[in-house]
Amino acid sequence: MAVALALSETVRGTTSPNPPVGAVILDAHGHRAGAGATQPPGGPHAEVMALREAGERARGGTAFVTLEPCSHHGRTPPCTDALLDAGIAAVRYAVADPHPQARGGAEVLRAAGVDVRGGLLADEVAAGPLRAWLHSVRTGRPHVTWKYAATLDGRIAAADRTSRWISGPVSRAEVHAIRAAADAVVAGTGTIRADDAWLTVRDAAGALAERQPLRVVVGRGGIPDGARVLDSVAETVHVRTHDPAEVLAVLTDRGVVDVLLEGGPTLAGAFVRARLVDRIVAYVAPALLGDGPAALGPAGVSTITEAHRWRVEGVTMSGEDVRITAVPAVGEGGD
Structure with missing residues (x-):
């Protein structure tokens, strides 16, 4: 077996x-x-x-x-x-x-x-x-993994918005392996505009993998002309909404089962607020910034009793970084 x-x-x-x-x-x-x-x-x-x-x-x-x-x-x-x-x-x-x-x-x-x-x-x-497949059968929607990389103080970029590279090469290689196993990679229009994110699977030398997941851009704003997600390397779908449930409905109709959420803090906050994140994969780098955007935007929490609670599945080293995987605690939604 x-x-x-x-x-x-x-x-x-x-x-x-x-x-x-x-x-x-x-x-x-x-x-x-x-x-x-x-x-x-x-x-x-x-x-x-x-x-x-x-x-x-x-x-x-x-x-x-x-x-x-x-x-x-x-x-x-x-x-x-x-x-x-x-x-x-x-x-x-x-x-x-x-x-x-x-x-x-x-x-x-x-x-x-x-x-x-x-x-x-x-x-x-x-x-x-x-x-992911078992989750999709039981819930009728794709399984969502939110992946992010942050410093020890929870920052995903410095005050000037520079973010390359917070995580180390081992973590970045792992992320490409996670992308390779996903049906779709999701990011917001803000991430596309700020970083010109490509959302592709590449090897350590930067060569493109033969199979690429569906690229999904979320948001009512437009995608800039010349953005890398508009090339012919992989299919890109622009879902013009900010509603996570609507995004997943579109992907369900396309037969998507396994979703990797790689957007910025605003999109991540919307999915967490809607309780539509089923697993978190966090890469925590041994660095401090003290300022800059946090990993998670507004998530519908105004007091500690409203905190979204998670159960840690695993903690392991990823090069010099720490990889933490977590799933919703009992009663917090997800599968």
Whole structure:
């Protein structure tokens, strides 16, 4: 299952609106026979990819899948049919499928005599590549991660608005990896005007990645002529509203599941105020500025009892910076 989980991570950001799933097939003797991950929409699911590699060695074997095999006919046939046709004797999956159309595959397989068990590495899978997709199925809207980099005193830029570079090279490389796994990167018109933000995925040498997420610019103001987000490197959508719910509605209609919020403090404050941030990834640099814009703008808090409370998921070093990930505390919204 750990191998299947790692495989699912390699396709995160390429499968939406389908989930990024990994699968491994062991033959009847317990030897690895095949492995695969979900292909882009319209392509084979993870189980089919793994079965193709396994071939006849799948008969009598065991399938390990990060998500309960689907039992409905969508763009592709049910994975339960593929597993049964291949003669799989046992299925182990991590997370039950909550989708109202696709769920129930475990019962279909059991009814056909397959030994099925769920829950293997469920927490790791649910908090990993499937986090955004599971959230979108349960809530009907994309999962939103707010990423920012700030100094120890919470500043994202100096008094003169210079901000390059607050975080170090390791953190910046991590941010590009986070972008690469997202379906869409969102920023406000203010950020575009102030920084000419490109919102692209690049490697350490500055070369553009082959796959780029959708670039989303939010705000009623115009995008300056010649802005880098208007180039042909990736698609850009201008959502002319300041309402976070309206932004997410537009992205939902486009099949977006995983959103990375990279706008400035005003846009971040609007999303936090609306309780539409589901995870925070903060890079805190060992520097002090004492002045300059803060990471978060007005968030609807006037007294300490109204503070938005979060639960820290992890704290780790990122080069010389500290990376903190957090999710809403119980009762604070989110998933």
